[in-house]
Amino acid sequence: MDLSLKGKIAVVGGASQGIGYAIAHLLASEGASVAMVARKTEPLNEACQRITEETGAKTFAIAADIRKAGDCENITRSALEHFGQIDLLINNDGAPPLGEIQSFDDLAWHRAVEQNLMSVVRLTRGALPSMQKNGWGRIVNITALSAIQPIARFGLSVATWAGVIGYSKTLSLEIASQGITINTICPGRIATRRIGTVFGSGTPGQIDPEQLAQMTNQIPMGRIGEPNEIAGLVAFLCSPWAGYISGSVQHVDGGRHASLI
Ligand SMILES: NC(=O)c1ccc[n+]([C@@H]2O[C@H](COP(=O)([O-])OP(=O)(O)OC[C@H]3O[C@@H](n4cnc5c(N)ncnc54)[C@H](OP(=O)(O)O)[C@@H]3O)[C@@H](O)[C@H]2O)c1
Incomplete structure (x- = not known):
């Protein structure tokens, strides 16, 4: 199956290791150029170099903390300046701290909203105009199975990723006629x-x-699960084969999700 990703420009968050690295590597293997984001410069540069060596694709490191509004703006602006357009945006990074939901003060909640929800809002806002100009785009959010099947002590992520699902579903309706899709993946346990x-x-x-x-x-x-088992679905959702899928929530979890839908 040709995923038709040759020449596409991707921005991938949390790309220095784990799930984000696997996504960046697979998109690069399929012929996309990839702007890779993480906070720590050295592992990020090493990851970019490794992917370029192994796939021959162009990579571009953007050191940024997606919890900061200015850094989010800088990510999309730098990717646009460097590559000229953004076709694929993969919203992925770390996650807020664990703990009993009642134990968190306003500051902890504020930080969790900035990290999990506002980063998606801001990066999507920065990438959308380029996609709209070209009449084509793909946005994929990486959240967690706990966003649809909550677990105790994961409350900051559960509540804020539920917001991401609501944001994405609403946006999918508003951009449905523009050739742009947005979908959310909820991984179960993945070996990172x-x-x-x-x-x-x-x-x-x-x-x-x-x-x-x-x-x-x-x-x-x-x-x-393996990081590549998330990356595979991301690559499919980025391809023309998934052009009729938008606003969806996909669990990739070895069958763990315990409900009919
Ligand atoms: N692994 C699992 O079992 C699993 C299951 C469900 C959901 N998830 C979710 O999937 C996402 C990726 O998980 P993973 O297992 O791949 O994690 P990981 O191996 O810890 O990788 C996280 C990546 O995100 C970057 N990152 C973290 N905080 C960031 C920030 N504030 N700004 C920019 N980059 C940031 C990290 O680099 P720097 O530290 O240099 O910034 C790293 O590249 C997370 O949201 C996680 O909660 C994971």
Whole structure:
């Protein structure tokens, strides 16, 4: 299947490692040029270099913190200055802290809204005019299964990503006639460094066999997913084959989502 991504220009958030890196790598392998975003310059530059070496694609590093309005503006402005247009926007990064939902003060809530919701609003606002000019575009948000199947202690993400789903569904209606789609992916447990931090020992990437067994017991497929299994759906949603899919919420979770829809 030709995904027709050759020559497309992508902006991918959280692209120095994990799910974002897998997305950037796959889009680059399919012929897209990729502006890659993360805060830490050195791992980001290394990731860009690796992807260019392995795929031959053009990459461009943009060091930015998507929790800051000015950085979001800078991401889309720099990508436009460097590549001339934006065709694909992948909203992905880290996540707010865990804890009982009643324990968070206004500042923690404000930060979570800036990180999970306002970054999507701002980056989309920055990328849309280029897509509208060309009459074609794809926006994909990476959230989490917990956004549609909440789990205790994930409240800041659950509440703010629910906002992302509401924003995206509404926007999908308003841009439906312009050749631009927006969809949201809700990953279940995926093997990245983050999984060790959140569900394992607290050390990135480290998870002991007992913790792993507990986690996989809750997954019908009996295993944790791979970043490429998220990237594959992103690439499909970015392709013309997915031109009739917009405003959707897709769970990629080894069968874990426990509901009919
Ligand atoms: N892994 C899972 O099991 C799983 C499951 C469901 C949902 N998710 C969600 O999927 C997303 C990606 O997860 P992951 O596992 O790939 O995480 P990861 O391995 O920790 O990677 C996160 C990426 O985002 C960047 N980042 C973090 N905060 C940022 C910020 N404020 N501004 C700009 N870049 C930022 C990081 O680089 P810097 O630190 O240099 O900024 C890194 O490139 C997260 O939102 C996560 O909650 C993950």
